Amino acid sequence: MARRRQSVTIKHVAADAGVSLQTVSRVINNEPNVRPAMKERVQASIDKLGYVPSIAAQRMSGSKSYLILALNDRERTIADWRAREGTDWVDQMLLGGMLKCAEHGYRLLIELVDTHNDHVERELSAALASVQPDGVILTPPHSDNPLIVNFLTKQRIPFVRIGSRGNGTGIPVSMDDEGSARMATEFLIAKGHGRIGFIAGSPEYNLSSWRTDGWRSAMRAANLSMDGLLASGDFTRASGEAAARLLLSGDNPPTAIIASNDQMALGCLAVADEMGLNIPSDLSLISFDNTPTVRFTQPALTAIDQPVADTASVAVELIMAAQKDEVPTERVKAVRGRLVERDSVGPAPS
């Protein structure tokens, strides 16, 4: 292997412009105390030589690494990739996060970390030592994993907690799960539904209970009974089927169901089919997440869109701000989801 050295370095630029390294450095980093004329001259040399700073060298001298690490749950992410069922969480993270990074000369590095591992800290520590990122983005369920949160706090590295309400350290960015669930519930109530079932997600995710809270608060506000209308799942399709079966086999079954994610909604759909219930005339269905699959089902599902891309973009912005010692103004930044209407919701049957 021929050792590859940087072809054009700060030295070349300095020589070409006839200034010191430091001045070039100041221009690169947009620091004050450089006269416009000087700045222009240096910039001209930079452009002429096509100079780009080496992030390794920048990092070495104690400045930024221009690297942001996005932590995703290993098991779940790999399972989604292998299943090839269209879950596009990582893609949306890249869409929002990577593009925002690129705007500011940063790069986003995806890292998979195992939540169910006693050695998360060791794993994380290795990743941080090796990459030395300027910030870390936590996604659920990591966002509320105390081991991870505490470790990052100790490391004094800025980190954003996506989908967390963030009691404690780190910068929380919520997707307003409660509000979204409330919105979905209210939407169904407006269509005349009174018996609205809710399938909760895995308790390992805090957002599961927030979504349930949203449903509960809307039901309560409308003075509707919740008896026999709450079932619990774990985000898998199978658990959605089981929950749907439970809800629909009761004495006074729901005329509408909200599932806490798309996979569970798919389970619902299958059970409805099996029971000869037509969607949406016999049963209305709303799912959470709005991953690609829901537009290909029969019928296409009305769903709460999780603004993952926007959220990732905001997360990157918050990290860059934290780098500059800027403290976020709002306590919890929220990027709101929206309801995407398709064909799985109808008026309540009479």
Next chain:
Amino acid sequence: MARRRQSVTIKHVAADAGVSLQTVSRVINNEPNVRPAMKERVQASIDKLGYVPSIAAQRMSGSKSYLILALNDRERTIADWRAREGTDWVDQMLLGGMLKCAEHGYRLLIELVDTHNDHVERELSAALASVQPDGVILTPPHSDNPLIVNFLTKQRIPFVRIGSRGNGTGIPVSMDDEGSARMATEFLIAKGHGRIGFIAGSPEYNLSSWRTDGWRSAMRAANLSMDGLLASGDFTRASGEAAARLLLSGDNPPTAIIASNDQMALGCLAVADEMGLNIPSDLSLISFDNTPTVRFTQPALTAIDQPVADTASVAVELIMAAQKDEVPTERVKAVRGRLVERDSVGPAPS
């Protein structure tokens, strides 16, 4: 911003083990000339202190950067992400490439580059200077972009060209497009089809013509006429619709169609519906790529699976080998696709 320094460095390890920096370095890099006892002692200190080398520092001193850059087409990738239609090319790249990288302490960095840009070289050059990766993975259509290929060659950086037959430099890794198309065609012939239409993809991708070649060779081998059976598209759904309309409105329309990708197959499906053709009893359909969507259509599509994950994994291996001056044994490494049977192919109508 508090400057974050490495907490435990090679110095700490050296001190702890009572050896020189050099010896520690040798152990880290598995170099010869270290007595087993010594190696063990150093390793013990490394484990004890939880030491992990900083890639920035490693890179600085002229060794590997442990970074591999995967180049994807910007426009197309972003469009796919935004469309949220389940195209999971990037996910599969990550699945194969990232995991393989992780096995060897490498990291995979996704980079978007605009093919239709006169300044690709400048763009690429900036990315290389900044990241200083040990190798680059090119995906179509970059794999056959002479500007990119020539530039990387000049830079003397190992690069793999996915989906290329690689005349010239770089390490080609084919997905055997021709063989796959032949396989699909032969599969239909075995089902009794004699009029098999083919919808070609965008000529910007070399693989488009290889897929067409595969169909052609199978048709020729079976002594079947190809008159009025070849239509061209550009990988978009709309182009698939247009092509299907053309093929199916002829005097002697096909009883089966192979579309060069899933999106165009979706277009076919819509046209068939519109024309009152039942799939698979009136018309059989095979698509290419096997992205998530094709299992959710009515009926689910029989498709050629592109082994993107495996290919990415092989690509990473080849780059790591090239780092060690190992030259690949085969001229073109091929990872073969397979036919995934679903419900869109039936016997030829009588």
Next chain:
DNA sequence: ATGAAAGCGCTAACAT
């Protein structure tokens, strides 16, 4: 088989 010294490209700290 091990160690010491030099240097990678850049920035922080300290001059001037």
Next chain:
DNA sequence: ATGTTAGCGCTTTCAT
């Protein structure tokens, strides 16, 4: 406003 010096953590010489 600009330049000089030192040093980041590591690997490559080059000794021993």
